[in-house]
Amino acid sequence: MCWAVPAKVVKIDGPIAQVDFGGGAYKTVVLAADGIQVGDIVLVHAGAVIGRIRREEFIESLNFYREMMIELATEGGAGREEVEKELEKQFSTWMKWLKDG
């Protein structure tokens, strides 16, 4: 009941939208957020779009994570290089997903 699932908006018709949860799992939902467009990545909860996961912010937050992690890791005594390599692997998957739209 607290959980919202990310999905991609494929069609908008007034206050109603079609979303794709991935793998062709489509659902008709209520649009409960402003400024949503086809192609946006949104959070869906109980059949309503409650917010957008903004791409730029998502990317910014990835950078924030990266910085925070590196700071934490080095402060915590872990090798900087190893941390950066690990992060790169993890974040490239996310970036790919974001860029794929």
Place this chain on the structure above:
Amino acid sequence: MSNSMSINLIERIFRRNTPLAASIKNIICKYAQHIYESTGRPIKIMNFCGTHEWTTVYYGLRTLMPPMVELVAGPGCPVCITPSYYVNRAIELALDGITVYTFGDAYKLPTARPIRGVKSLAEAKALGGKVEIVYGFLDAIRKGLSKDAVFFGIGFETTAPSYAVPLNKNAVPSRLKFLSVLRLTPPAAEYAIDEAINRGLNPVQGIIAPGHVSTVIGAKPWNNLAEKYGIPAVISGFEPIDLLLSIAMILKMLKNGEKKVRIEYTRAVTWEGNKAALKAVNEVFEVRDAAWRGLGFIPMSGWFLREKYAKYDAFTEYGLDPLTPEKWKYDLPPLCRCAEIVLGVAKPTDCQMFMKRCTPSSPWGPCMVSIEGTCAVWARFGGGGLTEDIAKEVGVT
């Protein structure tokens, strides 16, 4: 979940993120030690979201904490705190031939005492009552055009927009009524913090605020709370790394004497929240004192339909008595300790019914029903030994 599945999962998370998890863990230990040395008491951090508790238990995050850091679960599960009184009213409507639409979790929710011989909507259905499980309000709207029906509207701020937008847009058929049991999380957070103080327990010193509730309400309400109690709060995402990071952020603020709210879950949460959803919610609902299961009335903690929407209100339409503080009775089944569990002052394993008379397949109390109920989470995934071993093996103890 089988043991081998859980091992795979934990391994995947920790192996992939070993340096990250290890470094955050080190920071957590360092800051916690520092704080403990100056205050001399354990650091109690409370989460207010069943999904955060899920992540905490599923990934064994408690086993990664130093002994002076105590992670406790708060009242963050709408199914757990929906008063028995309202479930009873829904059961009566279903037995009287009115179709009751509800979520799968509320369907199984047991009441404190049987009413007309049944203890849940599921049992009412078995007796011939009309109950249908739906994915959301929109599904009920689409089905509810030709029959007298009620939507059993439980939930927190996350769920409120799914009700408010169709009502606000006049998209709900007049035969479909709405029984609002919507609740607000910040007043319950205050209640839980006050309870720890009133009971003379170690006070809550940091808050992991709910990510998706905050997608709707924004960070502001948590800021008021942080200021009022002089404690830091972090709005967290749901990955294990999100939670570890949020805990580290709370400890860092505690160490530096900062009493702020910070957003860790920046990819989905803003300071102001979802303005369009809030506007619709405030137009449709008004905030009043409301009952929480096992706890009683909490000031300004419930959303009720405004007068303007009275024709949809199941209470006025079906002449149901509203619940008042005078009428409220302690509403947990005998021996169930959910009230203490949602306040973070008892653990599921403190309850003598846990995994004996009360299991996920046959829940005795409300915290065992929803996947986000603390007892159900603990029952499904346990915690402790296994995760600890694996964490050790992959070098993050």
